[in-house]
Every structure is written in structure tokens, then in C-alpha cells.
Amino acid sequence: DADVTQTPRNRITKTGKRIMLECSQTKGHDRMYWYRQDPGLGLRLIYYSFDVKDINKGEISDGYSVSRQAQAKFSLSLESAIPNQTALYFCATSDFGQGQYFGPGTRLTVT
Amino acid sequence: KNEVEQSPQNLTAQEGEFITINCSYSVGISALHWLQQHPGGGIVSLFMLSSGKKKHGRLIATINIQEKHSSLHITASHPRDSAVYICAVSSGSARQLTFGSGTQLTVLP
Numbered sequence: 001d002a003d004v005t006q007t008p009r010n011r012i013t014k015t016g017k018r019i020m021l022e023c024s025q026t027k028g029h030d031r032m033y034w035y036r037q038d039p040g041l042g043l044r045l046i047y048y049s050f051d052v053k054d055i056n057k058g059e060i061s062d063g064y065s066v067s068r069q070a071q072a073k074f075s076l077s078l079e080s081a082i083p084n085q086t087a088l089y090f091c092a093t094s095d096f097g098q099g100q101y102f103g104p105g106t107r108l109t110v111t
Numbered sequence: 112k113n114e115v116e117q118s119p120q121n122l123t124a125q126e127g128e129f130i131t132i133n134c135s136y137s138v139g140i141s142a143l144h145w146l147q148q149h150p151g152g153g154i155v156s157l158f159m160l161s162s163g164k165k166k167h168g169r170l171i172a173t174i175n176i177q178e179k180h181s182s183l184h185i186t187a188s189h190p191r192d193s194a195v196y197i198c199a200v201s202s203g204s205a206r207q208l209t210f211g212s213g214t215q216l217t218v219l220p
Contacts, residue, residue, distance in 0.1 A: 033208075042115075042197065042212040058207065088152060099144055099156035100208065107152075 003027050004103040006091050012109045013081050021076045021106050023091030029101070031094045032074040034058075034066060036087040037105075043090065049074055081110040114138050117198050117211035124218050130185040132214045134198030137179065141201050144208065145172050145183050148195040157183075157196075188218045 004025045013019050023032065034046040045058030047066040055066060063085060067075045078085055091103040116135045124130050134143070145157040158165050158172040160181075165172050169188075174181040185192055198211040 040212060042210040043199075043208075044210070045207055048207065090154060092154075096206075099159040101156065102146075102154040105152045105154075 004091060004093055004101050006089075006103040006106050008106060009104065010107045012111065014111055015082055017081050019078045019081055019108070021089055021091075021108070023074045023076070023103055025072050025074075025091075025093045025101070025103075027093050027095075027101055028071075029093040029095050030071065031096070032068065033092045033094075033100065034064075034074065034076045035090045035092065036060065036085075037090060038087050046076065046089075078108075078110075081108075083110045086110045114209050115198055115200055115211040117196075117214050119214060120212070121215045122217070124188050124216070126189060126218055126220050128188050128218075130188050130192075130216065130218075132183045132196050132198075132216070134181045134183070134211055135179060136181075136198075136200045136209075138200065138202050138209075141206055143174050143181050144199040144201065145181075146197040146199060148197060148213065150194065154197070185216075190218045190220050193217050 007022045030051045033048045035043045037043045044060050046064050049055050049068045052068050065077045086109050089106045092100040094100040114137050118133045142159050142161045144159050148154045160174050169186045171184040195213040195215050197213045199208040201208050
């Protein structure tokens with residue numbers, strides 16, 4: 001089984017809809033991250049969490065919110081989706097001083 | 112100016128060639144990461160280094176802290192090495208990653 005899983009893997013939604021992307025990990029890591037990837041722009045950090053009670057905004061948090069339900073679960077929500085949120089979304093985990101483990105990604109299309 | 116610059120953006124090589132991908136950064140860092148993104152989209156961490164050189168199989172990563180520069184080398188390249196290679200740096204008190212835009216490598220048989 002994969003160490004970091006994301007659901008759904010693909011989603012098409014309409015403008016204005018609320019959508020939640022979920023991430024689960026079995027690595028036992030405290031640190032979890034949400035990134036989005038756009039062609040030509042590279043990965044950008046949306047939110048990160050160093051433990052259940054510690055949530056921090058990243059570079060591009062506007063229009064997004066997160067919830068850290070447990071050490072192993074970190075969800076990303078788009079309260080009212082808009083077309084420029086169409087992107088590939090990645091969840092990642094890490095321990096302090098180590099590299100990050102990435103989930104398989106969620107391809108989100110907002111029409 | 113981006114904090115992390117990679118070159119080249121695209122690279123095509125023949126099987127067996129020695130490949131070098133470069134990464135320059137403009138901020139103080141705690142570590143530099145090299146990642147590989149497969150054609151299907153999955154991302155794998157290849158190296159994390161803060162000084163010197165690391166080797167794993169045919170992959171070698173080096174970093175020069177004074178020059179703010181890192182290189183990823185692939186020896187005896189193979190078509191299965193075709194992927195996007197991404198450089199990222201961790202900095203700040205939270206060790207957040209800042210990513211380069213990636214190098215698309217294609218190795219032809």
C-alpha cells in the first residue's frame with residue numbers, strides 16, 4: 001500500500017462548488033503539506049501543518065482552507081471553486097530534516 | 112527573479128550519454144532537494160543535501176554552498192530516466208520548500 005494516498009485522483013467540478021481533497025499517510029510523520037502544480041510554474045505551497053494543532057499558510061493560501069483531523073490526515077478544501085484553481089494538487093509528508101514523500105496527486109478541473 | 116532557477120528547461124539526450132542539470136538559488140538555505148516527476152505525475156524525492164556530494168546508483172548530486180549552485184548528474188542515461196527533474200530549496204524557520212520550474216529530460220534509445 002502507498003505511504004501517502006490522495007482522494008479523489010481526478011475531479012471535475014463546476015464554478016462555485018465546494019470541494020474537498022483528502023490526504024492520508026502511514027509514514028507516521030508529523031509534517032504534512034499541500035501543493036499545487038501549474039504548467040510552467042512549478043510546485044507552490046498552499047498550506048502546511050507541523051502537527052494537529054499547528055496549521056500555517058503557504059505562498060498561495062487565498063481561496064483554500066485546510067483541516068488536520070489527525071496526525072495521519074490532512075484535507076484541503078476549496079470553499080467556492082473557480083476556474084483558475086484548475087491544477088494538479090499534491091499532498092506530501094516529512095519528518096524534520098528529511099526529504100518529503102509525495103502522494104500521487106489529484107487532478108482538479110473547475111469548469 | 113525566481114528564487115530557484117533551473118537549466119536547461121528541456122534536454123534531449125541519446126541513451127548512454129552523461130547528463131547534467133543545473134540549479135541556482137538566491138536565498139540562504141538549510142538544504143537542497145532533487146525530485147523526479149514521472150510522466151504519470153508521481154513525484155519521488157531523489158536527494159536532500161546541504162553540502163558536498165551524494166550518489167545513488169547512476170545519479171549524483173553536488174552542491175556548492177558558496178556559489179549557491181547544485182548539479183544533478185546522470186551517468187549512462189537510459190530511456191527510463193525520462194522524466195521532469197525538479198530542484199527545490201528549504202529555507203526559513205519552517206524549512207518550507209521553494210521549487211524550480213523543472214527540467215524535462217528525454218532520453219532517446
